[in-house]
Amino acid sequence: MPKLRRDGVDIYYEVHGEGPVILLSHGFASASGMWKGQIEPLSKTHRLVIWDMRGHGRSDYPEDRAAYTEEATVADIAALLDAVGAEKAIVGGLSLGGYMSLAFHHAHPERVAALMIFDTGPGYRNDEAREGWNQTAIRRAERFERDGPAALGAGAEVRVVSHRSTDGLAKAARGMLTQRNANVINSLPGIGVPTLVLAGSRDERYLAAFDYMAAKIPGAKKVMIEDAGHSANIDQPEAFNRAACAFLDSLGERV
DSSP states (O other): OOEEEETTEEEEEEEESSSSEEEEEOOTTOOGGGGHHHHHHHTTTSEEEEEOOTTSTTSOOOSOGGGOSHHHHHHHHHHHHHHTTOSSEEEEEETHHHHHHHHHHHHOGGGEEEEEEESOOOOOSSHHHHHHHHHHHHHHHHHHHHHGGGGGOSOHHHHTOOOSOSHHHHHHIIIIISOOOSHHHHHGGGOOSOEEEEEETTOGGGHHHHHHHHHHSTTOEEEEETTOOSOHHHHSHHHHHHHHHHHHHHHGGGO
16 A cells, blocks of 8 residues: 655555545544445545554654644645545544544645544633643553553554554654644634534543534534444444445535
């Protein structure tokens, strides 16, 4: 499978199928392998691009902490679209991948044909709440630095992938999982493309964010996947795929 080299960092990606481009980004501490159950149904009608963020999976693990930022991740997404020849794409992801998809839309709205946001939080307006999130992210980084692979946890999205080391995950937690401002959450009312907001019914930490985004994004399609946790696509793949394909079908000629 190909790799994209950007600013000295190799980014692993895969392309499946033909048609309008969908680019999906994984959650923190996961990788492109978490989308295994979506490759066949989504690539029937679309060209599906999945990838490993820097510090994850089969992409590079830069030594420099400064290489791990929201801005670098957004630029990686833009470079991936360039690499596959897509001026526009349906952009989506789960958790951190969903947040980065919203950040990409904020930075490059002209390149987004539609959004697919799964089990994701849009960030915080309140500085104190954002700092609480950031402290949690730093503690995760410290656990990776101290405990290595034992710090991965038991989430479905991390059990289905592997990493060469957890050093990149620690740096990603410090630089990509932490947040600096309210740009993403403030951008929601201005989103003008079709948007799917989806969550698992058991993903309790993200249900308030699920409701908030569905209310704030104009015309958003809201889907709850029953008996699914934070990785709805893995916990209930058939229901997830039905919802994703129905949303894609609804786009018609708009993409």
